[in-house]
Amino acid sequence: MARREGVSPVERDPRWSRVRARDASADGAFVYAVRTTGVYCRPSCGARLARPEHVAFHESAEAAERAGFRPCKRCKPRAPSRDARSEVVTAMCRILERAGQAPTLEALAGQVGLSPFHAHRTFKAATGLTPAQFARARRAERLRDELRAATSITSAIYGAGFSSAGRFYERSDAMLGMTPSRYRAGGAGVAIRFAVGQCTLGAILVAATDRGVCAILLGDDPAELVHDLERRFQGARLVGRDARFERTVACVVGLVERPGLGVNLPLDVQGTAFQQRVWEALRRVPAGRVVSYTELARELGAPRSVRAVAQACAANPLAVAIPCHRVVRRDGDLAGYRWGVERKRELLAREARE
Numbered sequence: 001m002a003r004r005e006g007v008s009p010v011e012r013d014p015r016w017s018r019v020r021a022r023d024a025s026a027d028g029a030f031v032y033a034v035r036t037t038g039v040y041c042r043p044s045c046g047a048r049l050a051r052p053e054h055v056a057f058h059e060s061a062e063a064a065e066r067a068g069f070r071p072c073k074r075c076k077p078r079a080p081s082r083d084a085r086s087e088v089v090t091a092m093c094r095i096l097e098r099a100g101q102a103p104t105l106e107a108l109a110g111q112v113g114l115s116p117f118h119a120h121r122t123f124k125a126a127t128g129l130t131p132a133q134f135a136r137a138r139r140a141e142r143l144r145d146e147l148r149a150a151t152s153i154t155s156a157i158y159g160a161g162f163s164s165a166g167r168f169y170e171r172s173d174a175m176l177g178m179t180p181s182r183y184r185a186g187g188a189g190v191a192i193r194f195a196v197g198q199c200t201l202g203a204i205l206v207a208a209t210d211r212g213v214c215a216i217l218l219g220d221d222p223a224e225l226v227h228d229l230e231r232r233f234q235g236a237r238l239v240g241r242d243a244r245f246e247r248t249v250a251c252v253v254g255l256v257e258r259p260g261l262g263v264n265l266p267l268d269v270q271g272t273a274f275q276q277r278v279w280e281a282l283r284r285v286p287a288g289r290v291v292s293y294t295e296l297a298r299e300l301g302a303p304r305s306v307r308a309v310a311q312a313c314a315a316n317p318l319a320v321a322i323p324c325h326r327v328v329r330r331d332g333d334l335a336g337y338r339w340g341v342e343r344k345r346e347l348l349a350r351e352a353r354e
Contacts, residue, residue, distance in 0.1 A: 008052050008053050010052040010053065010055050010056075010057075011052045013057065015030055015032070015043070015057050016052060016055070018043050019032055019043050019049070019055075020049065022043070022044045022045070022046065023043050023044060024043075024044040026043035026044070027042045027043055027044050028042075029043070030043065030057055030058065030059055030060075031043075031057075031058050031060065031061055031063075031064050031077050032055050032056065032057050032058070033055070033056045033057075033058060033064050033067065033069040034050040034054050034055060035054045035055075035056065036050070036054045037050075038068070038069055038070060039069060039070055039071070039072050040058065040061070040064035040065075040069040040070070040071060040072065040077060041072040041074075041075050041077055042072075042075045042076075042077040044075065045072055045074060045075035045077075046074065046075070047072065047074050047075070061077050061078050064077075079118075079122075086126070086298065086301040086302075086303060087301075088112050088114065088119075088122060088301075089122060089123055089126040089127065089300075089301030090301050090302065091111075091112050092108060092111075092112055092119065092123055092131060093127075093134065093301070093302075095108060095111055095112075096108070096131060096134055096135045096138060097138055097273070099135070102131075102132070102135035102136075105119065105120060105131060105132070108131055119131070126299065126300060126301040127277045127280070127281070127300055127301065129276065129277060129280060134273060134277070137272075137273040137276050138273040190209065190233070190235075190236045190237065191209070191210070191236070191237050191239055192207050192208065192209055192214065192229075192233055192236045192237070192238050192239065193207065193208050193209075193239045193240075193242045193244075193245045194206065194207035194208075194215075194226075194229060194238055194239070194240055194245075195240065195241075195242070195245055195246070195249045196222045196225060196226060196240075197249060197253065199253050199256050199257065200256075200257060201218055201256055201339075201343050201346065201347075202218060202219060202220050202343075203218070203219050203220060203221065203222045203225055204216070204217070204218055204225075204252070204253065204256065205217040205219075205222070205225040205226065205228075205229060206245075206248065206249045206252045207229055207233075207238075208245070208248060208268070209268045211266065211268035212265065212266030212267045212268035213248065213252065213265050213266065213267050213268065213318065213321065214233075214267075214268045214269060214317070214318075215229055215232065215317045215318065216252055216317070216318045216319045216320060216321055217229065217317070217319065217339075218256075218319050218339040218340075218343060219339065232317065248265070251265060252265070252320075252321070255320050255321065256319075256320050256347075257350075258350065259287060259320050259323070259325075259347050259350055259351050260287035260288060260350065260351040265321055267318065267321060267322075269317060269318060269322070271312070271315065274302075274305075274308060274312060275312040275315060277300055278296065278300065278309055278312035278313065279312065279316060279322045281296060281299060281300060282296075282313070282316075282322050282323055282324055282326065282327070283322060283323070285323060285326045285327075287323075287326075287351045288351045288352055289326060290326050290327065290328045290332075290348065291326065291327055291328070292327070292328055292329060292330045293306045293309050293310050293313075293327055293328075293329065293330070294306050294330050296309050296327060297309045309327075310327075313327055314336070314338055316338075319339055320347065324337070324338075325337060325343075325344045325347045325348060326348070334348075
């Protein structure tokens with residue numbers, strides 16, 4: 001084949017066209033280094049494109065570093081690509097979900113081919129939880145299922161994967177928010193303070209256990225909000241007109257009126273491991289920003305779980321404190337909101353004005 005005049009070897013290399021296209025599917029296949037800066041990048045890097053005569057290709061980050069180049073701080077070629085990260089996080093979730101006894105961080109990292117440090121950082125960046133927190137949430141979920149179905153508390157303890165009753169009772173209150181016998185009785189006797197008031201978005205109900213706020217409900221009918229609370233906490237002892245609770249209610253109302261400011265409220269929210277991952281991710285979305293259900297699912301390392309993400313948003317019992325109003329459809333449509341699309345629109349408008 002005749003050599004074209006004026007075209008460098010790099011430009012004839014098919015990898016160069018993938019770099020020019022910022023082709024994310026090429027991430028992991030090779031890296032490119034820039035001699036004038038001493039930096040190497042992944043193919044999808046968004047930095048200004050270097051002149052081809054200054055570029056050299058390497059098969060891996062290790063090879064580029066052996067040649068004397070350092071990793072780009074923008075694209076972080078040492079970190080797993082988005083697709084690779086999603087696969088690794090999904091694999092770690094499956095390991096944790098299937099394990100009777102949660103593996104150590106070192107053992108978990110070894111199973112997915114990462115160092116403990118990178119496994120911990122990658123998992124938390126994608127899910128909002130550390131592997132240990134995810135394992136505890138998943139075990140608590142199994143425990144709640146076992147307590148509802150098992151014939152005895154002892155069989156539920158071992159069915160949830162605890163190696164001894166002693167280890168279980170050390171953690172049961174933190175996992176369930178109450179004793180296991182009380183949980184089996186539907187939360188009978190647990191005191192939940194609540195108050196119903198008015199805000200500019202209509203009626204608002206705020207409820208809390210001794211651990212933190214467990215419900216923030218919005219609506220048009222105060223009586224219906226109370227019925228909703230009763231359905232959520234069947235068997236609990238609801239306590240109204242508690243003067244000590246007024247400060248908490250005032251904080252929540254302030255959060256509704258100015259959602260962009262944020263309030264650091266102690267929360268007591270129970271959900272499945274996946275729901276908790278979604279809710280934690282929602283709390284990281286900045287005020288004034290929106291994400292799509294698809295983007296949120298991808299960020300969690302579960303790109304095929306868009307419907308499950310939407311269901312977790314719909315199950316959120318803490319309006320505004322867990323900002324599910326910041327999630328929209330892929331086309332930007334506001335879609336559904338359990339407390340009404342108009343309230344969602346107004347909350348987003350308020351954040352945009354701040």
